[in-house]
Amino acid sequence: MIQMMAILLQAQSRPPAAQSDAPIFGYIPIIIFFLIAVLLPVVLLGVSRLLHRRVFEREKLMPYECGIDPIGDARERFSVRFYIVAMLFLVFDVEVVFLFPWAVIYDKLALFGLVEMLIFIGILVVGYYYAWRKGALEWA
């Protein structure tokens, strides 16, 4: 499998690293698009506000709870698992973000880059193993 991949990779002429000649103003369309994108919800909500009909009733404005009167407040305590997931996400997302620039210039880093990244991933794997053993990944 690995050998096959190696052959396939060899056959592919590698394109030069990002040499996009687009200067900084390649970002300007983002601003234009953002302005148009902001207009969309404004227009949609505006039109619907002008045209919709309103019939106010007390029951209608209550939070939906299968037709009965809501019991207690909705903002109660929830499972601590969600916090753990958020924390783990932070750690690993930062890792992935580090991997992006590394992958782009991997050509030039060669062996140094590989060893460096193995050490980096190795440290994270230790943390990952610890989290797994501690049961942070279980959802029971």
Place this chain on the structure above:
Amino acid sequence: MTTDQLLEWTIKIGVIFFILLTTVAYLSYVERRVAGWIQLRVGPNRVGPFGLLQPLADGLKFIFKEDIIPREASKWLYLIAPAAAIIPALMSFIVIPFGSSVTLFGREITLHVTRFDVALLYILGVGSVGVYGVMLAGWSSNNKYSLLGGLRSSAQMISYELSLGASIVGVLLVAGSLDLVTIVEAQGATSGYWLGFIPKWNIFLQPIGFIIFFLSAMAETNRVPFDLPEAEAELVAGYFTEYSSMKFAMFFMSEYFHLITVTSMATTLYFGGWNGPFIAEYPFLSLVYFVLKVFIFIFIFMWIRFTMPRFRYDQLMALGWKVLLPASILNLIVTATVILFVN
């Protein structure tokens, strides 16, 4: 930067905006027709020929429906949430190259709105901002179902974002660039073929990476079998339970925008983007190839939706954290090692 350039951008953005909106409207129609077809039902067929005017009727209905804001909701957050969901969903499409370049009105026009060096990072970044809309909606509604749906949804989206990002790194190692135009061009006919006929698409170099990407993308768009956030049997409608009228429509639309974005990304990163036979002679064909590939993917997504049962939440999290994340990291290490030995 000239006025010409500015005008070109604005026109392109306008056209894309219009096409995206129309596509999303018709995807809701296509989805129901496909559902009908798979489940041996008819699907919408009353409004216009073959029910083709159904999206228009739906739109009108959404506009005229009463817009209810629950008494105990946080008004501002409740109002901002749909906008916070739909704006990022729209914006990620801007860097996708949907064709090579064509000559129109005696002017060469590249079929992508813009390109810059960190396009892929931009898509991932803007895509993650979409989570805020979901969280805000779940929190501000002051409804138990909404809160649970919002929590589940955000936990799911951030979990699968990891494997999504890590699986893309494999493509980056092969392509050596974050610029989507460069990535597509590297998969083109100019790079030659393997064995004389197999195009140099990244799918052949990164099959495992693609599977991870595909599963994560399905989870990111909250579609069956990963539609836990709105699991209607348990959570009514998940984070948008309390939403009605146009605000509901905006959540609905943003999900379809996400669907279009991830299928375009799959096409661009793994299936050669707009590449295909005869594009050198007829550049317009590139647009056709791109749309065709994207729609095949969308059809597969719909097919899966109406064929698969839903995961349980613990299974979902276990798949993301214990299978896809390690697999994507492993895929990355193997790819990096192979590349090192080949060069």
